[in-house]
Amino acid sequence: MWNKVQETVSYLQQKGFSKPDFGIILGSGLGGLVDDITVELSIPYDEIPNFPVSTVKGHSGNLILGTIADKKVIALQGRFHYYEGWSLQEVTFPVRVFKFLGAEKLIVSNACGGVNPQFKVGDVMIITDHINMIPDHPLRGENDERFGSRFVDMHEPYSLKMITKFKEIAKQQNIAVQQGIYLSLSGPTFETPAEYKMVKLMGADAVGMSTVPEVIVAKHMGMHCLGISVITDLGIEGMIEEVSHEAVQIAAKATGKRISLLVQQFVAEY
Numbered sequence: 001m002w003n004k005v006q007e008t009v010s011y012l013q014q015k016g017f018s019k020p021d022f023g024i025i026l027g028s029g030l031g032g033l034v035d036d037i038t039v040e041l042s043i044p045y046d047e048i049p050n051f052p053v054s055t056v057k058g059h060s061g062n063l064i065l066g067t068i069a070d071k072k073v074i075a076l077q078g079r080f081h082y083y084e085g086w087s088l089q090e091v092t093f094p095v096r097v098f099k100f101l102g103a104e105k106l107i108v109s110n111a112c113g114g115v116n117p118q119f120k121v122g123d124v125m126i127i128t129d130h131i132n133m134i135p136d137h138p139l140r141g142e143n144d145e146r147f148g149s150r151f152v153d154m155h156e157p158y159s160l161k162m163i164t165k166f167k168e169i170a171k172q173q174n175i176a177v178q179q180g181i182y183l184s185l186s187g188p189t190f191e192t193p194a195e196y197k198m199v200k201l202m203g204a205d206a207v208g209m210s211t212v213p214e215v216i217v218a219k220h221m222g223m224h225c226l227g228i229s230v231i232t233d234l235g236i237e238g239m240i241e242e243v244s245h246e247a248v249q250i251a252a253k254a255t256g257k258r259i260s261l262l263v264q265q266f267v268a269e270y
């Protein structure tokens with residue numbers, strides 16, 4: 001893993017990728033955030049040594065280097081999911097590359113189902129904490145101390161300082177935001193009504209199929225994380241409707257503009 005990360009980092013450095021302020025992972029339907037990045041370089045995943053290649057429709061696969069305001073950002077346009085068959089080490093490989101290119105801060109976004117009865121479709125949720133229910137762990141196996149320690153502190157998985165700043169910006173922009181706990185399951189099925197109920201009983205506000213592995217790996221390397229979700233459907237008793245990937249994409253896209261504005265402002269000011 002170490003050698004692969006170094007090889008990929010060297011390749012990207014030769015292409016001109018250098019010390020980004022932020023690494024950004026653009027989730028389901030949120031690829032539009034890329035319109036706010038002044039793109040300097042965009043490389044398809046299949047040209048990058050050791051990179052997995054995204055297989056999901058609507059998750060286009062490009063690594064983007066550019067700027068937002070005067071901040072340098074590196075972004076994954078299209079992420080890798082456990083349900084595609086990748087190991088969690090593969091899913092999180094790009095986060096390792098972000099870190100060794102020099103990024104200390106990570107912004108992750110996703111689409112998810114809301115189980116908190118206060119939530120509505122289209123809400124933006126700041127992730128305050130997470131519960132890993134993917135039946136695997138990206139740090140399972142031998143630990144390489146060059147990345148981080150064996151037992152990783154997770155007392156603040158999502159940076160309180162980043163959350164406070166994000167909320168401040170939302171207030172300034174007059175955009176309502178929710179906050180809550182994100183629980184990850186493996187997918188690719190959406191939840192049954194009984195599973196949504198379980199998610200709620202476990203103490204989460206939202207459920208999805210990503211993000212947690214990337215944040216775990218970022219924390220392994222001492223990065224600071226901000227997680228932003230779009231609630232694209234509801235897993236609330238009495239309100240559960242048919243869900244589809246297309247409906248999730250449409251709902252995420254509809255909220256995309258608001259999230260873009262917030263993330264753009266956040267990156268500029270943080």
Ligand code: HPA
Pocket residue numbers: 111112113114190191207208209232233234235243248
């Ligand atoms: N469950 C899991 N993943 C999701 C959902 C959901 O309801 N919506 C969007 N991604």
